Amino acid sequence: MTRLALNTATTKYVTLAEAVRVAADAGLTAIGPWRDRVAEVGLEKATTLIRDAGLSVSSLCRGGFLTAADAEGQAAALADNKAAIVEAATLGTSELVLVVGGLPANPEPGAAALPDGDRDLIAARRRVVDRVGELVPFAAEHGVRLVLEPLHPMFAADRAVLSTLGQCLDVAADFPQESVGVLVDTYHVWWDPELENVIARAGREGRLALYQVCDWLLPLAADPLLSRGFMGDGYIDFPTITRWVADAGYTGAVEVEIFNAEIWEAPAEQTVATMVERYTRLVEPYL
């Protein structure tokens, strides 16, 4: 289990201290905190707390939301992402995950499109490239890599106009390897007919920054964001995808990141125990 990491979104309702304790007790060696859990205790204390438990930080979730069309929204996004870069560097992780944001037709995720809202997907994608370009020098100064996360196409309207791993690699290609990477989250990419090829390409191009695992459950939850489950409970073929990631030369952390109302209600120890069992059976042997 030297590569298994707990993303704090999986144990959403516990504090960072509690998540760290549960992860360390279960024998994990890394944790991937969300920024809200870090902010709650303060950056310095969060850093100490994780380090004192003997854990490393696999990634920081998340920056992004870079698609605003107006100058004010763009300036706010840059400021927020610079803060996130500093947080990642302080926490001691090089990997800052970016969820790049959706269409301006309604900036509120999950909400109906505004009648006269901006639906120009191509322009929104272009703005992501522009904003990433503006952040790269700052990220490089801090030794942090901006990790582009393709989100499942069902989130293209409201959460991320980057929808495939190939598209993220195309964006990354303009920037240095050490400053822009990509993430494979099984939930978001498992369906992609090009997946084997693009994972290999990500490895070849030195961009594979993080591997996150969780399953695709049906029926979809009322909020589809919460339709993620433990590996083995859904439709994803973890041995196959994990082999592709391993064959691409990935040797980093494997984060379990599950948004699921039922799992959130369970005791964190139980969640981590199940996570470890599923990882040991369905992921680790294929790494």
Add this chain to the structure above:
Amino acid sequence: MTRLALNTATTKYVTLAEAVRVAADAGLTAIGPWRDRVAEVGLEKATTLIRDAGLSVSSLCRGGFLTAADAEGQAAALADNKAAIVEAATLGTSELVLVVGGLPANPEPGAAALPDGDRDLIAARRRVVDRVGELVPFAAEHGVRLVLEPLHPMFAADRAVLSTLGQCLDVAADFPQESVGVLVDTYHVWWDPELENVIARAGREGRLALYQVCDWLLPLAADPLLSRGFMGDGYIDFPTITRWVADAGYTGAVEVEIFNAEIWEAPAEQTVATMVERYTRLVEPYL
């Protein structure tokens, strides 16, 4: 409105006779029936009923569900699709839409995966190619084209392992143009970063068999299949995609196919009137 067609799924609760009457009264020239509405009145009567109203048939929905791993399931799928081919030919349409089916992990759409279910996506996709190959000679004899429909990736587990237009074109490439085509349904493909290129490719390769339009609504309906809406009510940029379809040389019907519980409850005349208004404003000028 010479190219606008009513897909009967848009007016789900009315009979074929009623849908035909409403379409003809609104000045439409074509209708795309689903097989259940045809079966209800019988194939011969359905054919006469549509012809007598002066309408043509833009497509027949739908065949498919070709991913069964067992011999019995495969034989049943072939028999059902041959019946659909005969129905299409009798109705006077060359276009039979295929929704190819999901993973065998649970053959029931929308249901949770069975614990020991088959999650091999690559094998399921291979079986689609095999079944299409077996159907092509029969389709060719009847002058019918098998129209591969990429479904949105959120349906990859349970409804269609063909998830992108490019993937459908790759499958089609092994077969004659007149026997295997592809369909652009805005709901399923609008998010695809390769969309402009693949629509152009579909035109170049002579595969563009049908253009279906409806919008992507948020929040997603509890059953995401029903989250389709009138053009203009969601996040899709119809002028842009319609221009790409036109530039690809497509000159056929534009079907409106909306699954939406609220729209189904409305009077069919009202639904068709709204559909005409939206088409006239957001689609037709760009064709």
